[in-house]
Amino acid sequence: MNIVECTDIKKTYRQGKVEVKALNGVTLSVEKGAFVALAGPSGSGKTTMLNIIGGLDLADSGRVIMDGNVLGNMTQSELANLRLRDIGFVFQAYNLIPVLSALENVEFVMLLQGVPQAERRERAKAILDDVGLEGKYNRRPAELSGGQQQRVAVARAIVSAPSIVLADEPTANLDSSTGKGLLEMMKQMNEKKNATFIFSTHDKMVMDYARRLVLIRDGLVADDQVRKK
Amino acid sequence: MYFQLGWRNIWRNPRRTTVILLAIIIGVWSMIFLGALMRGMIEDMVENGISTMTGEIQVHHKGYRDDPVIENSMPDPKVVETTLNNILPTGSLWTARVRVNAIASNARHSMAVTLVGIDPVREAKVSFIGEAVNKGRFLKSDDKFGIIVGKALLEKFETKLGHKIILMSQDTNQEIASRSFRIIGVFRTEMESTEKQFAFVTIPAAQQMLKLKDAISEVSIILPEHKDVNKVTVSLREALPPAYEVQTWRELLPILNAYLEIFNGFSFLWYVVVFVAMGFGIVNTTLMAVFERIREFGLFKALGMKPWWIIKEVLTESFFLLVIGMAIGNILGFLSVFALSENGIDLSSLAAGAEFAGISRVIYPAILSRDVVLANLVVFVLGLLVSIYPAVKAAKFTPVEALAHT
Numbered sequence: 001m002n003i004v005e006c007t008d009i010k011k012t013y014r015q016g017k018v019e020v021k022a023l024n025g026v027t028l029s030v031e032k033g034a035f036v037a038l039a040g041p042s043g044s045g046k047t048t049m050l051n052i053i054g055g056l057d058l059a060d061s062g063r064v065i066m067d068g069n070v071l072g073n074m075t076q077s078e079l080a081n082l083r084l085r086d087i088g089f090v091f092q093a094y095n096l097i098p099v100l101s102a103l104e105n106v107e108f109v110m111l112l113q114g115v116p117q118a119e120r121r122e123r124a125k126a127i128l129d130d131v132g133l134e135g136k137y138n139r140r141p142a143e144l145s146g147g148q149q150q151r152v153a154v155a156r157a158i159v160s161a162p163s164i165v166l167a168d169e170p171t172a173n174l175d176s177s178t179g180k181g182l183l184e185m186m187k188q189m190n191e192k193k194n195a196t197f198i199f200s201t202h203d204k205m206v207m208d209y210a211r212r213l214v215l216i217r218d219g220l221v222a223d224d225q226v227r228k229k
Numbered sequence: 230m231y232f233q234l235g236w237r238n239i240w241r242n243p244r245r246t247t248v249i250l251l252a253i254i255i256g257v258w259s260m261i262f263l264g265a266l267m268r269g270m271i272e273d274m275v276e277n278g279i280s281t282m283t284g285e286i287q288v289h290h291k292g293y294r295d296d297p298v299i300e301n302s303m304p305d306p307k308v309v310e311t312t313l314n315n316i317l318p319t320g321s322l323w324t325a326r327v328r329v330n331a332i333a334s335n336a337r338h339s340m341a342v343t344l345v346g347i348d349p350v351r352e353a354k355v356s357f358i359g360e361a362v363n364k365g366r367f368l369k370s371d372d373k374f375g376i377i378v379g380k381a382l383l384e385k386f387e388t389k390l391g392h393k394i395i396l397m398s399q400d401t402n403q404e405i406a407s408r409s410f411r412i413i414g415v416f417r418t419e420m421e422s423t424e425k426q427f428a429f430v431t432i433p434a435a436q437q438m439l440k441l442k443d444a445i446s447e448v449s450i451i452l453p454e455h456k457d458v459n460k461v462t463v464s465l466r467e468a469l470p471p472a473y474e475v476q477t478w479r480e481l482l483p484i485l486n487a488y489l490e491i492f493n494g495f496s497f498l499w500y501v502v503v504f505v506a507m508g509f510g511i512v513n514t515t516l517m518a519v520f521e522r523i524r525e526f527g528l529f530k531a532l533g534m535k536p537w538w539i540i541k542e543v544l545t546e547s548f549f550l551l552v553i554g555m556a557i558g559n560i561l562g563f564l565s566v567f568a569l570s571e572n573g574i575d576l577s578s579l580a581a582g583a584e585f586a587g588i589s590r591v592i593y594p595a596i597l598s599r600d601v602v603l604a605n606l607v608v609f610v611l612g613l614l615v616s617i618y619p620a621v622k623a624a625k626f627t628p629v630e631a632l633a634h635t
Contacts, residue, residue, distance in 0.1 A: 056531055056628045077535065084533025091632065095528045099237035109532055111230050 009062035024219035037210035088157030090167035103137035147178030235545030253554025260604035261562025265594035284449030302444035320453030324351035346435025365414035376410035379424025527631020536624035547616035
């Protein structure tokens with residue numbers, strides 16, 4: 001069953017008088033439980049694709065269906081709800097809230113969802129333990145290494161059991177061993193919880209981990225390989 | 230969540246937070262302290278005006294105010310007395326007076342004065358004269374020839390306690406009436422003009438001199454807790470015959486009333502000016518804080534936070550700044566007022582100017598709860614209002630643009 005279906009997606013950005021075609025008619029489907037990497041050089045459109053799948057941006061034309069929802073028909077409020085309940089995001093720059101501790105950062109999404117405090121705390125601690133940050137609950141982001149911050153970001157993304165996790169260059173700011181550790185962890189999450197992961201990356205290590213590699217070039221799908229189970 | 234985030238966010242940049250807190254503290258402090266000083270000044274003016282013979286309400290014969298001659302006296306004071314006893318609330322004080330323009334003279338000098346015939350027992354509770362005599366003694370009810378004059382008049386006349394002074398005026402027969410009085414007491418007030426203006430004798434002495442029989446010129450009334458002046462005035466007007474007129478102190482002292490109106494307008498203007506200065510600081514600080522956190526707001530939206538929640542979060546930060554600033558500003562305001570409450574501010578160097586405005590030489594700050602509430606309300610409500618712009622700005626960032634922000 002497909003969790004994401006994109007049909008002929010086009011997106012153009014205007015930078016002053018210059019028009020930049022980020023996506024030029026991308027058609028792509030992702031099945032539930034997939035571990036997919038959208039790869040390509042800088043400016044190929046992979047981050048734009050991820051943003052459109054996640055409802056952070058809207059396509060100029062084409063159709064995106066995310067977990068049964070046609071994104072183009074949804075209001076901003078409905079898209080916000082969708083992101084809150086069904087989508088987890090992992091960003092290149094971690095994007096943790098600096099004034100909250102690791103635990104509070106992970107709890108934040110559940111807080112927005114209205115999960116009771118005791119349950120929030122319990123689930124957040126459990127997920128931080130899963131990502132190898134046991135005992136570091138009360139550390140603020142500034143007190144954590146890059147790898148640890150990214151682990152917190154992953155924990156935040158998956159703690160509410162979203163249908164899909166969208167990770168934009170998650171290893172870009174990490175050294176190779178830390179990046180590898182992170183990928184191992186996300187792979188385990190994918191296998192254990194059947195969470196769908198879609199990465200945008202130009203990191204070969206990430207591409208190697210992906211079970212399916214979609215190559216995007218000049219706003220189009222240039223190649224699409226199922227690598228391994 | 231909002232309180233936790235808001236509280237922690239305001240301390241992300243302690244220096245900036247301290248600067249804006251100082252602006253709020255100084256703003257609130259100045260509103261309360263200067264407001265209390267101005268209020269004290271105005272209350273002093275009103276108190277001086279009321280206690281210097283005016284009272285809160287006066288009753289006269291119709292036409293007396295336009296032409297305060299002896300012909301416009303109230304011939305039968307019992308009519309007024311009965312009405313007052315029926316209408317005035319419990320605890321009210323009133324006194325009757327005979328009041329005419331006269332000439333005071335001795336061998337050396339003469340000058341125009343206001344001769345006031347008083348009931349010493351009642352008058353002492355109603356006007357300043359009860360506590361103003363600091364040499365000699367106050368009048369007794371049976372004093373036929375005793376007079377109390379002001380220190381400034383005594384000095385001008387180069388005379389002394391125990392010496393005589395002649396008072397001359399026009400009696401009811403249109404003849405010159407004069408009488409010699411012995412100075413039995415000297416009064417002292419904050420205002421030299423008052424000391425020169427009034428000379429006090431007993432009502433019977435004045436009536437006898439002016440051949441008034443039982444007539445009186447005015448009745449002056451003080452109400453308990455200075456409340457319901459207008460209500461009581463309306464009741465008296467309805468109850469008294471048309472030959473009488475009743476006026477409040479605002480009608481009797483139109484200049485003082487005008488000062489009050491100016492004060493209220495000035496107070497409001499002062500609050501607006503202080504707030505505008507402070508408001509720019511609040512908007513500027515909050516905007517800076519918002520623009521520094523564009524990515525964070527983008528993250529909030531990416532995670533599914535609604536725009537209204539983002540607005541609430543930013544307003545919560547302003548809330549904390551305002552509450553802390555207001556609390557400290559209030560404390561400093563009250564402490565400053567308390568520090569001056571005993572000794573006041575001495576305006577002796579401006580004595581002549583202050584006296585012209587009816588202000589005592591020493592002014593004491595006066596805090597009214599409604600002034601404090603108004604100052605705090607202005608700061609709090611307008612502070613939150615001006616914070617709406619940066620809050621809405623924060624909520625409008627699109628996640629894609631905000632997260633791409635460096």
